[in-house]
Amino acid sequence: SLHGACAEQVAIGTAAAHGEHSFLRIVAVRGAEGEEILPPCGNCRQMLADYASDCQVILSGGKMQAGALLPFAYEVP
Numbered sequence: 001s002l003h004g005a006c007a008e009q010v011a012i013g014t015a016a017a018h019g020e021h022s023f024l025r026i027v028a029v030r031g032a033e034g035e036e037i038l039p040p041c042g043n044c045r046q047m048l049a050d051y052a053s054d055c056q057v058i059l060s061g062g063k064m065q066a067g068a069l070l071p072f073a074y075e076v077p
Contacts, residue, residue: 008028012047023055025057026052027058045066049069
């Protein structure tokens with residue numbers, strides 16, 4: 001398998017670099033037609049909790065607020 005930056009990290013980082021800091025919803029997909037919805041990994045859950053906690057994350061079973069995806073996350077000072 002290939003490793004590198006996750007789609008969520010790239011999307012949030014690119015948007016922030018262009019001055020956008022408010023996010024409505026996010027989803028990561030895989031497949032030629034985007035047919036598979038991927039849940040965020042643990043690192044992405046922390047990043048979403050830190051930078052977009054009110055953002056809705058689209059999951060295969062529905063959607064959830066980003067901040068709720070990582071209970072007991074550390075808090076950025």
